[in-house]
Amino acid sequence: MSRYILRRVITLMPILLGVSAAAFLMIHLIPGDPATVYLGEHASPDSIKRVQHEFGLDRPLPIQYGIYLWRVIQGDLGDSLETHRKVIVEFVPRFPATIELSLGAITVALLVGVPIGLLSAARPNSILDRAGMFVALTGVSLPVFWLGLMLVYIFSVYLHVLPTAGQLGVNYSLTPVTRIDILDGLLTGNFPAALDALRHLILPSVTLSSYSTAIIARMTRASMLDALHQDYIRTARAKGLAGRPVIIGHGLRNALLPIVTVIGLQVGFLLTGAILTETIFSWPGVGRFMYDSILFRDYPVILGGILLFSLVFVLVNLCVDVLYAFLDPRIRYA
Amino acid sequence: MLSSTPESATPSLATHPAMRRAERSALRMAVKRFWRNVNARIGFGLIALFTLIALFAPKIAPAGYDDENLLGRLKSPSGLHWIGTDELGRDVFSRVIYGARISMTVGLAAVSGALVTGALLGIAAGYVGGRLDGLIMRMMDIMLAFPSVILAIGIVAMRGPGLNNTILAVSIVNIPVYARVARASTLAIKEHEYVTAARAMGARAWRVLMRAILPNAASPLVVQATLGVAGAILDAAALGFLGLGAQPPTPEWGAMLSDSYKYLLTAFWAALAPGVAIALVVLGFNLAGTGSTTPSTPACLRGERGRRPLPPARSPPDERQVRRRCRPQARRPAAPRGPRPVRG
Numbered sequence: 001m002s003r004y005i006l007r008r009v010i011t012l013m014p015i016l017l018g019v020s021a022a023a024f025l026m027i028h029l030i031p032g033d034p035a036t037v038y039l040g041e042h043a044s045p046d047s048i049k050r051v052q053h054e055f056g057l058d059r060p061l062p063i064q065y066g067i068y069l070w071r072v073i074q075g076d077l078g079d080s081l082e083t084h085r086k087v088i089v090e091f092v093p094r095f096p097a098t099i100e101l102s103l104g105a106i107t108v109a110l111l112v113g114v115p116i117g118l119l120s121a122a123r124p125n126s127i128l129d130r131a132g133m134f135v136a137l138t139g140v141s142l143p144v145f146w147l148g149l150m151l152v153y154i155f156s157v158y159l160h161v162l163p164t165a166g167q168l169g170v171n172y173s174l175t176p177v178t179r180i181d182i183l184d185g186l187l188t189g190n191f192p193a194a195l196d197a198l199r200h201l202i203l204p205s206v207t208l209s210s211y212s213t214a215i216i217a218r219m220t221r222a223s224m225l226d227a228l229h230q231d232y233i234r235t236a237r238a239k240g241l242a243g244r245p246v247i248i249g250h251g252l253r254n255a256l257l258p259i260v261t262v263i264g265l266q267v268g269f270l271l272t273g274a275i276l277t278e279t280i281f282s283w284p285g286v287g288r289f290m291y292d293s294i295l296f297r298d299y300p301v302i303l304g305g306i307l308l309f310s311l312v313f314v315l316v317n318l319c320v321d322v323l324y325a326f327l328d329p330r331i332r333y334a
Numbered sequence: 335m336l337s338s339t340p341e342s343a344t345p346s347l348a349t350h351p352a353m354r355r356a357e358r359s360a361l362r363m364a365v366k367r368f369w370r371n372v373n374a375r376i377g378f379g380l381i382a383l384f385t386l387i388a389l390f391a392p393k394i395a396p397a398g399y400d401d402e403n404l405l406g407r408l409k410s411p412s413g414l415h416w417i418g419t420d421e422l423g424r425d426v427f428s429r430v431i432y433g434a435r436i437s438m439t440v441g442l443a444a445v446s447g448a449l450v451t452g453a454l455l456g457i458a459a460g461y462v463g464g465r466l467d468g469l470i471m472r473m474m475d476i477m478l479a480f481p482s483v484i485l486a487i488g489i490v491a492m493r494g495p496g497l498n499n500t501i502l503a504v505s506i507v508n509i510p511v512y513a514r515v516a517r518a519s520t521l522a523i524k525e526h527e528y529v530t531a532a533r534a535m536g537a538r539a540w541r542v543l544m545r546a547i548l549p550n551a552a553s554p555l556v557v558q559a560t561l562g563v564a565g566a567i568l569d570a571a572a573l574g575f576l577g578l579g580a581q582p583p584t585p586e587w588g589a590m591l592s593d594s595y596k597y598l599l600t601a602f603w604a605a606l607a608p609g610v611a612i613a614l615v616v617l618g619f620n621l622a623g624t625g626s627t628t629p630s631t632p633a634c635l636r637g638e639r640g641r642r643p644l645p646p647a648r649s650p651p652d653e654r655q656v657r658r659r660c661r662p663q664a665r666r667p668a669a670p671r672g673p674r675p676v677r678g
Contacts, residue, residue, distance in 0.1 A: 015476055016479075022477075141613050141617040146609030146612065147609075149591070149595050149609070153605075157602075268482070279576075294577065299491065302487070302488065302491050303491075310479055
């Protein structure tokens with residue numbers, strides 16, 4: 001197992017180098033001189049030269065890339081043009097909110113997607129199957145941001161049952177422990193606040209999960225149909241097991257592997273969707289911060305964010321690969 | 335003589351009457367299969383509808399997309415303005431109609447760009463193999479390491495917002511998908527006898543690729559492209575919503591949503607209409623793309639398992655095939671309890 005993990009980490013290195021090179025090239029293809037952008041249009045040529053020297057912008061490109069890579073490895077993604085603080089310092093405190101939202105979305109996607117897929121696969125081509133797959137197809141066709149707006153309109157503006165935006169109501173305050181509000185509420189014994197945080201989490205989670213729910217439903221259906229036509233299912237039925245234990249115990253257990261992979265791949269969509277969802281719901285996470293940076297054309301933050309998001313994406317997929325190998329020994333020895 | 339074959343031999347391969355007949359009937363069968371699928375028909379209908387709307391937008395729209403009327407801001411739907419007016423008093427219905435032009439153009443242009451580039455890279459990698467294959471596919475891997483919209487945001491942020499840059503960005507981020515599909519098909523096709531025959535007759539690599547491999551690799555690419563248009567329209571709308579796509583007053587659906595969501599409380603119709611339009615077009619392409627894959631991949635014939643990229647959607651398989659092949663398992667009511675009596 002450890003040899004497999006090592007092998008996967010080694011194959012990851014060139015990809016990470018490539019990703020960092022791509023991000024570096026993006027910085028350098030941005031029209032306009034970063035020093036001028038940093039100092040503003042009316043900076044004197046002397047100060048521009050000084051900043052260029054300070055940032056190493058007057059050196060050859062490969063050396064600049066080397067310096068950039070060294071800084072990135074140390075966690076230095078440059079300074080924000082807007083706040084003049086380190087990009088990484090801006091990002092880190094915002095991550096827990098995004099993690100909370102992503103976990104909420106994955107939970108919704110699993111709770112809704114897997115049952116839809118199971119019901120569809122248990123009776124292929126029935127009305128239920130067709131309805132389930134239509135819901136799934138609609139899920140991949142709806143723009144995330146529009147779904148969010150409509151949910152806000154229906155549940156907050158029209159029905160007044162859920163809050164419109166934010167992570168926690170203004171009447172509540174929490175002592176930050178993990179900075180994941182629901183957890184903090186539970187850990188500090190502030191249950192009303194935890195409940196309020198949960199209420200705030202519902203609409204954004206449902207919005208963000210729409211695409212993943214659909215993909216998971218389809219994947220569950222496909223891999224369940226695959227599993228249900230295996231010989232061991234026929235054997236289980238032949239020895240007299242009833243429908244449900246066969247479907248859940250024999251079918252779903254074996255169908256779970258591809259579903260795990262798909263969940264891993266969804267992380268990329270969750271990060272992308274986070275930019276849109278957090279914008280609509282004023283969610284104080286990294287996605288919302290990225291949106292603000294796009295508005296302000298804060299290039300170091302945008303590119304730092306792209307690099308961070310890709311890193312998370314690649315690492316989560318590595319974890320999924322490892323988990324997958326753990327679940328299915330055939331992969332380890334392939 | 336062999337040396338004169340590159341020009342004369344391969345055409346005879348492709349233009350041979352039997353070959354043409356086979357091609358024609360394969361195409362006819364594909365069309366027939368596609369048409370038998372209800373989802374595919376609905377999808378095709380939606381695409382046709384929005385294509386017509388896009389083509390005849392000036393004839394259909396009651397007003398111009400940029401006709402402002404500051405006295406009639408945020409008016410609710412009425413006989414004069416079917417879906418009301420937006421924050422500048424522009425007719426939302428007309429803007430949605432004109433928006434079809436932009437979204438269809440962006441979707442088709444971005445996918446065409448990605449398809450051509452990706453297919454060329456993919457078949458080159460698959461056919462030549464070796465170092466070129468390694469180089470191209472590692473580049474594709476690096477691009478796939480970025481979540482697609484995030485990479486698109488980076489490209490647009492780098493080149494400046496606008497519709498052309500949106501097309502370029504969405505196009506670039508989709509290249510790896512087509513490169514992978516094309517490479518996989520090429521690897522399978524290049525082992526066939528007709529490819530060996532074409533090469534033995536002295537056809538140059540370019541000719542083999544274009545005449546023997548590309549036509550046979552086309553069908554998975556076309557399916558992928560149909561689904562790809564749906565994704566491209568969604569991605570472009572997301573960029574538009576983030577303010578990186580079409581700039582005002584262009585009636586791009588994503589940008590319209592981003593403008594109207596500030597007025598959600600007072601004028602929800604301005605946000606409702608563009609979203610419905612996006613969803614319908616995307617649903618159309620998804621249905622058509624799924625419908626064209628379904629007949630060739632009935633659920634009960636599947637043997638493929640394990641790690642795979644996001645699969646094209648599987649909608650209910652063609653009913654007749656399922657009935658024929660899966661009935662004993664799929665249609666059976668819950669198995670009777672207790673051991674079954676052994677016959678014979």
